[in-house]
Amino acid sequence: MSLDAIPVHVINTTPAEPGLSGNALPLLREISELLRRLLETGETGTIDLSALPLTPADLDWLQDKLGEGEIAVTLQANGESTLNETACSGVWWVVHRNTQGAVTTQFIEVAWVPELVKAHPQDVKIGQESLELLISDL
Amino acid sequence: MQGPLIDTLARQGITRRTFLKYCATLASMMALPPSAGLAMAEALAATRRPSVIWLPFQECTGCTESITRSHSPTLEAMIFDMISLDYQETLMAAAGFQAEEALHNAMKDNMGKYLLIVDGSIPLGLDGAYSCIGGRSNLEILKEAAEGAAAIIAMGSCASFGGIPKANPNPTGAVSVSDIFTDKPIVNIPGCPPIPAVITGVLAHYLTFGTLPELDDKKRPKAFYGETIHDRCYRRPFYDQGKFAKTFDDEGARRGWCLFELGCKGPVTYNACATEKWNGGTSWPVESGHGCLGCSEPDFWDGGGFYKALSMPADPLKIGAVAAVVGAAVGVGVSVVNRVKKGAAKSAHETTDLADLEK
Numbered sequence: 381m382s383l384d385a386i387p388v389h390v391i392n393t394t395p396a397e398p399g400l401s402g403n404a405l406p407l408l409r410e411i412s413e414l415l416r417r418l419l420e421t422g423e424t425g426t427i428d429l430s431a432l433p434l435t436p437a438d439l440d441w442l443q444d445k446l447g448e449g450e451i452a453v454t455l456q457a458n459g460e461s462t463l464n465e466t467a468c469s470g471v472w473w474v475v476h477r478n479t480q481g482a483v484t485t486q487f488i489e490v491a492w493v494p495e496l497v498k499a500h501p502q503d504v505k506i507g508q509e510s511l512e513l514l515i516s517d518l
Numbered sequence: 519m520q521g522p523l524i525d526t527l528a529r530q531g532i533t534r535r536t537f538l539k540y541c542a543t544l545a546s547m548m549a550l551p552p553s554a555g556l557a558m559a560e561a562l563a564a565t566r567r568p569s570v571i572w573l574p575f576q577e578c579t580g581c582t583e584s585i586t587r588s589h590s591p592t593l594e595a596m597i598f599d600m601i602s603l604d605y606q607e608t609l610m611a612a613a614g615f616q617a618e619e620a621l622h623n624a625m626k627d628n629m630g631k632y633l634l635i636v637d638g639s640i641p642l643g644l645d646g647a648y649s650c651i652g653g654r655s656n657l658e659i660l661k662e663a664a665e666g667a668a669a670i671i672a673m674g675s676c677a678s679f680g681g682i683p684k685a686n687p688n689p690t691g692a693v694s695v696s697d698i699f700t701d702k703p704i705v706n707i708p709g710c711p712p713i714p715a716v717i718t719g720v721l722a723h724y725l726t727f728g729t730l731p732e733l734d735d736k737k738r739p740k741a742f743y744g745e746t747i748h749d750r751c752y753r754r755p756f757y758d759q760g761k762f763a764k765t766f767d768d769e770g771a772r773r774g775w776c777l778f779e780l781g782c783k784g785p786v787t788y789n790a791c792a793t794e795k796w797n798g799g800t801s802w803p804v805e806s807g808h809g810c811l812g813c814s815e816p817d818f819w820d821g822g823g824f825y826k827a828l829s830m831p832a833d834p835l836k837i838g839a840v841a842a843v844v845g846a847a848v849g850v851g852v853s854v855v856n857r858v859k860k861g862a863a864k865s866a867h868e869t870t871d872l873a874d875l876e877k
Binding site for chain 1: 532533536538540556750752754767793799800
């Protein structure tokens with residue numbers, strides 16, 4: 381049986397402008413407010429994109445408006461995560477994926493450096509110890 | 519478990535960042551502030567394992583399937599590394615005497631401290647004879663295990679509200695866990711089945727904060743059941759714009775418009791499907807083009823039809839005896855016509871409409 385025999389035709393895949401819900405615009409103001417807070421108090425902020433009623437088109441729109449920055453971080457931790465700076469310095473687009481590559485959560489993080497990128501002192505200590513061991517063996 | 523959890527995880531090749539990422543996801547789905555992700559990671563990493571006893575009653579094992587087939591086995595398994603699952607009939611290797619001994623030892627050693635997970639409803643008809651394990655009725659087993667439990671987690675719609683066993687006419691006299699106990703802390707995690715991340719979320723909350731999460735009036739965790747499917751649905755903007763799919767394959771359906779008129783129960787169903795999704799975040803019923811059945815709400819099976827819009831009366835056929843007699847005669851005629859039409863539509867591969875589905 382060919383696929384043409386199936387009477388349902390899917391209109392794919394990138395919904396054009398009709399997909400915009402108008403829910404993305406207010407987020408830009410929220411990001412701007414978070415940036416002001418970061419500059420004044422050093423307090424970081426996060427917006428959980430997966431918890432908001434945003435269509436794929438909304439997310440594309442938002443990503444397009446924020447643009448691409450200079451830094452793109454890839455984290456391999458049980459699936460790939462990307463922590464990319466947007467054209468707006470201090471605004472990071474964080475996407476967590478599972479091992480199958482599906483997006484599990486999506487955040488906008490407003491910070492000097494995203495939390496996950498920083499090394500934990502305990503891990504640094506373990507690294508230092510193994511380095512000491514390596515040197516003593518040489 | 520020896521030492522803090524983070525060391526155990528490290529031995530299994532799970533790095534701190536993997537764990538942090540998991541906690542961030544967990545905090546996100548529990549609608550906790552992102553800073554809570556870090557707090558959770560710290561608390562969970564140092565946690566001691568509480569004993570968990572899991573009892574199945576009148577159920578289909580779908581709830582266990584849901585948890586064990588969750589999308590990121592290693593991640594969901596982490597939560598199971600944080601608890602000591604001392605009794606689970608489907609998962610444990612032991613059987614018979616050894617299994618029952620494990621159950622009683624766990625209950626004795628952790629008196630007043632263990633968590634009791636229950637899936638399935640409890641039949642009260644015929645003195646509980648409809649469902650027995652080892653010659654003892656479900657009610658008897660539940661009462662014994664509940665005695666020393668710190669809290670009971672009712673997993674799935676059957677344990678939470680009676681579910682499908684309780685559906686009209688409820689032949690076994692099935693009831694929910696909270697119908698039996700009024701003096702115990704109970705968390706209902708309804709859904710048929712419930713979302714795997716929700717059960718792990720509740721366990722993580724208990725491990726992190728030592729308390730059960732905040733519950734609503736139906737004893738459901740607010741973090742997951744605080745809003746309706748409709749509130750968080752990505753098709754919601756189309757509802758607001760008055761754009762509705764009229765059949766499952768019309769222009770509106772293809773454009774992803776709202777499924778309200780096709781019987782979607784999203785507006786009255788409290789659950790997290792719209793944000794958590796299913797099968798590893800792949801999709802969920804509404805995204806696949808089908809309305810929500812409302813499986814996490816009490817008595818969803820008797821709601822009057824999955825394809826009836828919420829705005830339609832649940833049972834329009836109850837219109838008095840005279841009308842019913844006349845209706846019956848007309849009904850026979852209609853159903854014959856419908857059957858012929860249905861057969862013809864099937865062979866011609868025609869569009870199926872709402873009326874067809876209600877036949």
